Amino acid sequence: MSTLDPLGVPGAPLETLNAALSGAQTLNLNGGRLLLVTDWQGHRPLARYGAVLLPASGEPLVLTATFGPRFGPTGAQALAELVTWAQEQGLVLRETVLSPSAFMQVLEEPDHEEIRHLVAASNPTDPGIYTWPDVRAEQEDQDGWDD
Numbered sequence: 001m002s003t004l005d006p007l008g009v010p011g012a013p014l015e016t017l018n019a020a021l022s023g024a025q026t027l028n029l030n031g032g033r034l035l036l037v038t039d040w041q042g043h044r045p046l047a048r049y050g051a052v053l054l055p056a057s058g059e060p061l062v063l064t065a066t067f068g069p070r071f072g073p074t075g076a077q078a079l080a081e082l083v084t085w086a087q088e089q090g091l092v093l094r095e096t097v098l099s100p101s102a103f104m105q106v107l108e109e110p111d112h113e114e115i116r117h118l119v120a121a122s123n124p125t126d127p128g129i130y131t132w133p134d135v136r137a138e139q140e141d142q143d144g145w146d147d
Helices: 013-025 069-088 100-108 111-122 132-143
Strands: 035-039 049-054 061-067 092-097
Touching: 013 049, 013 061, 013 069, 013 100, 035 069, 035 100, 061 069, 061 100, 061 132, 069 092, 092 100, 092 111
Parallel strands: 035 092
Antiparallel strands: 035 049, 049 061
16 A cells, blocks of 8 residues: 655644645645544544545645644644635535544554545534634633643
8 A cells, every 4th residue: 555645744833734735735625625633532622633635636635743732822723724724725624533543653654545544434523613712712721730
């Protein structure tokens, strides 16, 4: 099986976002999907996200796991911007939850078969979960630490 090369810089949400937006410029996004992949369900303040951009035709674009509140306010901001961009492009938004070990394996060395499994296991998701500032701020405050 051929392995896909993930795009992005580990631990650098904004750099990964910029690389994704640049890489997507050459793709035909009509009828495409953005699949968010996370390692936590029900604990969004702790979640980290990777993503798979699935154009209607052509190779998927896999983004490293550098998005989400796990990477601080910058990670939450990059996730919100990615989702907003996907909405502007008319992409269908979906989410898949994996165990932490499967999460890293799939996003570090993805192959086409794993991508097909991610798509099959994905569910529709509400963009507001990722983009509403008041929800993100509320999630940041639930970390249990005194600020």
